[in-house]
Amino acid sequence: MPDNPNPTVRRRVLGTNLRRLRERHGLLLEHAAEQLSCNISKVSRIESGRSPIRPLDLKALLDLYQVKDPAMREGWLFLARESRKQRWWRVLEDQLPQDFLDFVGLEEDTSYSRGFQPGVIDSLFQTKEYARAIIGGGSPKPLGPEEQTRFDVRLERQKALLREENPIEVWMVLGEAALRQQVGGPAVMRNQLRHLIELAKLPNVTMQVLPFSVGAYRGGPFPFKIYRFPEPSDMEVVLLENHISHTYLEDPADIGLYADIFNHLRATALGELESQSLIESIIRETDA
Incomplete structure (x- = not known):
């Protein structure tokens, strides 16, 4: 899915909270990029909400950020799935x-x-x-x-x-x-x-x-x-x-x-x- 210069609210929320998780553990963009085997710009786009995140990549970041509780992990995955959906008001852009x-x-x-x-x-x-x-x-x-x-x-x-x-x-x-x-x-x-x-x-x-x-x-x-x-x-x-x-x-x-x-x-x-x-x-x- 290509970058969206006008990300959905859920995608922005997902990205913002991933950034907060990373910062809470004292980690840099470089650490997240290394975990995903990608460049820093991709992580930055995910955290700004401009790019979606694949479930596999989200699971890898949750591992890095030590989110182990199954219910909490499922909550993150649900938020990621919802962030990829097309909302009814987008036809009014x-x-x-x-x-x-x-x-x-x-x-x-x-x-x-x-x-x-x-x-x-x-x-x-x-x-x-x-x-x-x-x-x-x-x-x-x-x-x-x-x-x-x-x-x-x-x-x-x-x-x-x-x-x-x-x-x-x-x-x-x-x-x-x-x-x-x-x-x-x-x-x-x-x-x-x-x-x-x-x-x-x-x-x-x-x-x-x-x-x-x-x-x-x-x-x-x-x-x-x-x-x-x-x-x-x-x-x-x-x-x-x-x-x-x-x-x-x-x-x-x-x-x-x-x-x-x-x-x-x-x-x-x-x-x-x-x-x-x-x-x-x-x-x-x-x-x-």
Whole structure:
């Protein structure tokens, strides 16, 4: 299989964790290359995710890195097999930016997400009508071609939350402003808020609201998400979104900072039952 300048998320995760294993044992690229009887550039491409790794080579590296537990080794081999699969969103590479497709891959391949959305409902929680209004910027005009593709992808992404096998676990703190901004109008918002109540009942969803009454809070009004990959990876990634791009932070110091901010937010926000009560009270207000 040829090198891929835009590797899948799983391949990047596999490569990053292999590099961490190597460094944990104080080994250099030269040692891994010698184990595989190849040149250093091949190992570098594997660790960057640009090249896939054969099961035989992976087993050799696991031997070198002293990974002996059978279940752990099988976990690594499973991750390698999954990293070679073609994902459904790859057919959209000529329609959407690469960093957006990487974002889609995160939700498909990670097992746990926690984050903060101060001003809008998180995309995984959005109804069709709310999502259409957000993507269309509030315009009543039909969505353009790229907007329609983003809309379709957003609905497809939500299946990660509801899939029968290994649904993604989500712990989200929503700002009260996200519940009160009349996106799409009162009827759309009422349905959206009722949808939040139903999602909060799912065993894999934890939802809290940060009320206006808390005043200033750590981290400021900036959205973020922290994604965690399933074992054998111990890797987490912070996602920062803006109007034109997605930024990914993988440095442990950055992840630690955002984990501390999230812990502050969840401790400051209303509890789950109190959050649901606030959502229900806002629904009654819009019904009045």
